[in-house]
Amino acid sequence: MRYIPLKNSMFFNNRNRFSAMLPGGSMAVFVAAELMPRNGDQFYPFRQQSDFFYLTGIDKPGCSLIIFPSCPNPAYREVLFIPVSDEHRAIWEGKGLSADDARTISGIEKVMQEDQFGAVLQEVMNYAVEVYLNNNEYIKYQSDTQTNSQRFARSLMEKYPMHTIRRAAPLLEKLRTIKSSEEVELIREACRITGRAFDRVLKTTRPGKFEFEIQAEVDHEFTINRTQGHGYQPIIASGENACTLHYTTNNSQLADGQLMLLDIGAEYANYSADLSRTIPVNGRFSPRQRQCYDAVLRVFRQAKGFYRPGATIEQINHQVWQLLEAEMTGLGLFTTDDIKKQPKDAPLYRKYMMHGVAHYLGLDVHDVGSKFDPLAPGMVLTLEPGIYIREEKLGIRIENDLLITSNGAVDLMEDIPVEAEEIESIMATKQ
Helix, strand or coil: CCCCCCCCHHHHHHHHHHHHHCCCCEEEEEECCCCCEEECCEECCCCCCHHHHHHHCCCCCCCEEEECCCCCCHHHCEEEEECCCCHHHHHHHCCCCCHHHHHHHHCCCEEEEHHHHHHHHHHHHCCCCEEEECCCCCEEECCEEECCHHHHHHHHHHHCCCCEEEECHHHHHHHHCCCCHHHHHHHHHHHHHHHHHHHHHHHHCCCCCEHHHHHHHHHHHHHHCCCCCECCCCEEEEHHHHHCCCCCCCCCECCCCCEEEEEECEEECCEECCEEEEEECCCCCCHHHHHHHHHHHHHHHHHHHHCCCCCCHHHHHHHHHHHHHHHHHHCCCCCHHHHHHCCCCCCHHHHCCCCCCCCECCCCCCCCCCCCCCCCCCCEEEECCEEEEHHHCEEEECEEEEEEECCEEEECCCCCCCCHHHHHHHHCCCC
């Protein structure tokens, strides 16, 4: 845990809201993510399963949670299971999660060791009518280790065929799309740190460097600001690489006269930011680059007004695509006559803009939520218009994160430079 410890009231409230959504006689089982082997005795860096973190704040593997608000035995209405203490493991890996630690972090009073999970599950299943499961289950049931959610669900159905097994995801989606004030502040912090990293990039980018050197500047800023690293694989794409939407190789050398597209986001307390900027490698936009950049920037600024309660992502996408289509005609990519002749199922703008412009943001960079649901206060979404002209080896995207309020959208990244003149001015003060 690099970030500043969080108040357990946040997770207490999350569990209470979830419990209130469970029908009578229903229980839910949530499990931590598992360590993913890398090679030999090495593992990939651990990242907690988002639903489990949302309900517990626990950032360790090997844990599980039972929520059963109407359980006749009050002791088992909310139980957190943690790994068994192991002196040998402590020697090699350090102190594990203690029961006191788990109580302090989560606010859950009933904490038991994971080897007691099977016995507790058997008892509470006697009272439950249906069971809600989260995604990516990892449950140690007695001596049998289940690493697949479908296998675990099947084992429950085989042992308890009269019980109904349901997905917890639809309930959690309704909760997680609306961010609490505490969650918004964590996202704000992720955004602030991401802005610091972008400022560092502006001051260190120059022709001759490699994309991975620019990523190293971002890595450094994220680390010294107590983040867990990147919320997703960063994109550092110079020249024609920027026309590959999910370019993550990040190993080309920056050349004079190129643009460089960055898509980066710090992950702070498991909450992610998501920023895209496009900058000139040599510190100055060429006339054509500036023309294309300003076209995207105009759409970006106008599109903020589309983010309001009642709108949907699907509606926003179509509105922004229409704005981009008009800008593309101004850039000479096609004419209004071409538009009149275009197939309805293959609009010309799709050649130069291939993706949507909004997605939910939170514990996952592409957070839970439907693009057809109306936006509501407390939701956080991205705004990311772009134009990609492969024949000119030119890719431009601008992206900020917006908080929906009753009065419209609040830009959580409004202090991060986006005007071409400001970008050029900062880049002129290179380190």
